[in-house]
Amino acid sequence: MDALLDSPPWTSLFPVHPATTDAQWWRTAVVYQVYPRSFADSDGDGVGDLPGITARLDHLAALGVDAVWLSPFYTSPQVDAGYDVADHRDVDPVFGTLADFDAMLARAHALGLRVIVDVVPNHTSDEHAWFRRALAAPAGSAERARYVFRDGRGAQGAEPPNNWRSIFGGPAWTRVAEPDGTQGQWYLHLFDARQPDLDWTNPEVRGEFEEVLRFWLDRGVDGFRVDVAHGLVKADGLPDWDGTTAMVEGGADGTTGPMFDQEGVHEIYRSWRAVLDAYPGDRVLVAEAWLDSLSRTARYVRPGEMHQAFNFAYLTTPWDADRNRQVVVDSLAASDAVGAPTTWVLSNHDVVRHTSRLGLADAGSLPKGIRALDEQPDAELGLRRARAATLQMLALPGVAYLYQGEELGLPEDTAMPDEARQDPAWFRSGGLEAGRDGCRVPLPWSADGPAHGFSPTGRSWLPQPPSFARHALDVQRGVPGSTYELYRRALALRRHLQLASGSLDLVELAGVGTSDAVALRNRDVLVVTVHRGAPVLLPAGCDLLIASDDVARDEAGSLVLEPGTTAWVLPPRAARLPHARTTG
Structure with a gap:
C-alpha cells in the first residue's frame, strides 16, 4: 500500500519490525498444542488417545490453525504423563498403536494441518x-x-x-x-527419580536420537518440539550450584546454572538440523528452553540450528502495559538479529491457564498451580483480560501457539481434590506445589454429554469441574461473542490481513498514557490493548475489525475501549502511517 501522511490522533514512535516476504510456513503459522491424555477419548477408558485426536481434527481445521503439536504419546509408565519415555519408536497402548498414529497423521495432512511431535532427549524413563x-x-x-x-x-x-x-x-x-x-x-535426574538424565557426551546417545528423528521423519511428521532443549549438556565436573531454576521461568537468580544452556547443546542441534534438512519440505525444530535472556534464547534459532524457540518471556509478562510493550519490542529485536521468527504463547501444559492467571490480584503472576485454599482468580475479569491478551498476541508478526481449550476460554481447575492429583511435582514437593494438573483437565466438547463429551463412558483421568459445561464447544459454536467464535474470527482475519508476515510499529495515542494502553500498528491495522485507567477513545471514522469484548461508540461516533479490551481497527485513511521497510 502507498505510504500516507501522518495526522492526529496518533503518531508513530518507531518501527519495531519489518514486514517479510519469506514463504516458509513455520515463520507465520498458528500451532495448536494437543495434550493427548486430555483431548478426546475414543475407547472410554478415561484417557485421551490418538483415534480421539483423529476424530476431532476437523475442529482444528475449522478453527483455522495451521499445525498441531502433540505432547508425548510414546511407550511410557506415565509417571510424568508421558515425558518419561521408555521407547521412543512406539506408541503407548493407552494412546493406541503406530497404525493409529499413521491414520491421525494422514487425516491431519488431508485437512492441511502439519504435525509436530515431542522429542524428549534430556532423560528417559527408568523403564527404558x-x-x-x-x-x-x-x-x-x-x-x-x-x-x-x-x-x-x-x-x-x-x-x-x-x-x-x-x-x-x-x-x-x-x-x-x-x-x-x-x-x-x-x-x-533433573526431574523425577524415574526420569534419569542421559549423558550427551556419549556418541552412542547422539547417534540414537538422530535415528529416532529419522524414524518419525520417515513416517511423515513435519517437525519436533524439543523438550528441555537447553538441558542436555551439563558443565564439566558437575560443580555445586546454590541457585534454583523452574520450568518456564528459568533461574530465580538470573542464571540457569551448570545444568542448563551449556555451549555444547548448539553443536547437537546443528547436527539435528542437518538430519531434517535432508528431508523434503520444511521440517522444523522448536526449542523449549527456559532462559532468562531473550538474546540467549535467540542463540538456539541462529542459522543452521533450530527454527523456533518458545518465547517464555512473553508468557510470563504480567498484565502491565509498559512491560508488555517492552517484551514485544525486545522479542522481535532478539529474533530479528538472527533472522528467525518470534513465537508468541500465553498458555501450555506446564503453567496455570492465562484465563486464571490474569484474574489474580497480582495479574499475570505464575503460581505453581492453584488449590482451593489458595487465592481464587476472578473468573470474569480473568477471561476478559485473557481474550484481550490473545487478540493482541494474534496480531503480532511471527508464530502463535495455542494450548488446547483456550479457544473455549477454559479456566484452571482450582478446586481439584488433592487426592485426584497426579503431577509428580505435587508429590515431590510434599504438597507445597499444587502442580500442573489444573491446566490438564480433559476438554469439554458437549455440555450434556458423558464427561462433557470427552469420553463415551463418562470416565476422565482427572475430574472435570461442573463449570466446564458452560465452556463446552457445542454451546459456543455459532454464538456471537463466544470465546470460540472470537478465536475463529481472529484467526481468519490474521490470515486475510497477512499480519503474521507484517511489519510492526509502536504507536502513541493522543491523550493516552503509555502505562494505560499498548498501541501497535501491523501493516494498516491499529491494535490497541487497554490495560487500565479511563476508557480509550478512537475517533469516528475508524473501522472496527474485531474486539475482544463489546465496544460502543459515543455520541461523536468514537469507539470506546474499556480497560481489559483489545481492538483491531483500520484508522481513517488520512491517519494511516508510513510503513516499515520490507525484508525477505
Missing part, C-alpha cells in the same frame, strides 16, 4: 531398556556411560555427587543398589 541394562551393569560400564552415573561424596559415597535440586523438588540424585546388593553409585 538402556537404563535397566545400566542398573544391571557395574560402575564404569558402557551401559552406565549412557547416563550420568557418579560416585557419591563422603564416607562410603553416602552423599550425593553435588548439591543440585530436582525441578520437581528434592535432590536431583538417587543412589542405586549395585548388582551385588550393596549401595553404590548415584544417577542424576
Whole structure:
C-alpha cells in the first residue's frame, strides 16, 4: 500500500519490525498444542488417545490453525504423563498403536494441518531398556556411560555427587543398589527419580536420537518440539550450584546454572538440523528452553540450528502495559538479529491457564498451580483480560501457539481434590506445589454429554469441574461473542490481513498514557490493548475489525475501549502511517 501522511490522533514512535516476504510456513503459522491424555477419548477408558485426536481434527481445521503439536504419546509408565519415555519408536497402548498414529497423521495432512511431535532427549524413563541394562551393569560400564552415573561424596559415597535440586523438588540424585546388593553409585535426574538424565557426551546417545528423528521423519511428521532443549549438556565436573531454576521461568537468580544452556547443546542441534534438512519440505525444530535472556534464547534459532524457540518471556509478562510493550519490542529485536521468527504463547501444559492467571490480584503472576485454599482468580475479569491478551498476541508478526481449550476460554481447575492429583511435582514437593494438573483437565466438547463429551463412558483421568459445561464447544459454536467464535474470527482475519508476515510499529495515542494502553500498528491495522485507567477513545471514522469484548461508540461516533479490551481497527485513511521497510 502507498505510504500516507501522518495526522492526529496518533503518531508513530518507531518501527519495531519489518514486514517479510519469506514463504516458509513455520515463520507465520498458528500451532495448536494437543495434550493427548486430555483431548478426546475414543475407547472410554478415561484417557485421551490418538483415534480421539483423529476424530476431532476437523475442529482444528475449522478453527483455522495451521499445525498441531502433540505432547508425548510414546511407550511410557506415565509417571510424568508421558515425558518419561521408555521407547521412543512406539506408541503407548493407552494412546493406541503406530497404525493409529499413521491414520491421525494422514487425516491431519488431508485437512492441511502439519504435525509436530515431542522429542524428549534430556532423560528417559527408568523403564527404558538402556537404563535397566545400566542398573544391571557395574560402575564404569558402557551401559552406565549412557547416563550420568557418579560416585557419591563422603564416607562410603553416602552423599550425593553435588548439591543440585530436582525441578520437581528434592535432590536431583538417587543412589542405586549395585548388582551385588550393596549401595553404590548415584544417577542424576533433573526431574523425577524415574526420569534419569542421559549423558550427551556419549556418541552412542547422539547417534540414537538422530535415528529416532529419522524414524518419525520417515513416517511423515513435519517437525519436533524439543523438550528441555537447553538441558542436555551439563558443565564439566558437575560443580555445586546454590541457585534454583523452574520450568518456564528459568533461574530465580538470573542464571540457569551448570545444568542448563551449556555451549555444547548448539553443536547437537546443528547436527539435528542437518538430519531434517535432508528431508523434503520444511521440517522444523522448536526449542523449549527456559532462559532468562531473550538474546540467549535467540542463540538456539541462529542459522543452521533450530527454527523456533518458545518465547517464555512473553508468557510470563504480567498484565502491565509498559512491560508488555517492552517484551514485544525486545522479542522481535532478539529474533530479528538472527533472522528467525518470534513465537508468541500465553498458555501450555506446564503453567496455570492465562484465563486464571490474569484474574489474580497480582495479574499475570505464575503460581505453581492453584488449590482451593489458595487465592481464587476472578473468573470474569480473568477471561476478559485473557481474550484481550490473545487478540493482541494474534496480531503480532511471527508464530502463535495455542494450548488446547483456550479457544473455549477454559479456566484452571482450582478446586481439584488433592487426592485426584497426579503431577509428580505435587508429590515431590510434599504438597507445597499444587502442580500442573489444573491446566490438564480433559476438554469439554458437549455440555450434556458423558464427561462433557470427552469420553463415551463418562470416565476422565482427572475430574472435570461442573463449570466446564458452560465452556463446552457445542454451546459456543455459532454464538456471537463466544470465546470460540472470537478465536475463529481472529484467526481468519490474521490470515486475510497477512499480519503474521507484517511489519510492526509502536504507536502513541493522543491523550493516552503509555502505562494505560499498548498501541501497535501491523501493516494498516491499529491494535490497541487497554490495560487500565479511563476508557480509550478512537475517533469516528475508524473501522472496527474485531474486539475482544463489546465496544460502543459515543455520541461523536468514537469507539470506546474499556480497560481489559483489545481492538483491531483500520484508522481513517488520512491517519494511516508510513510503513516499515520490507525484508525477505
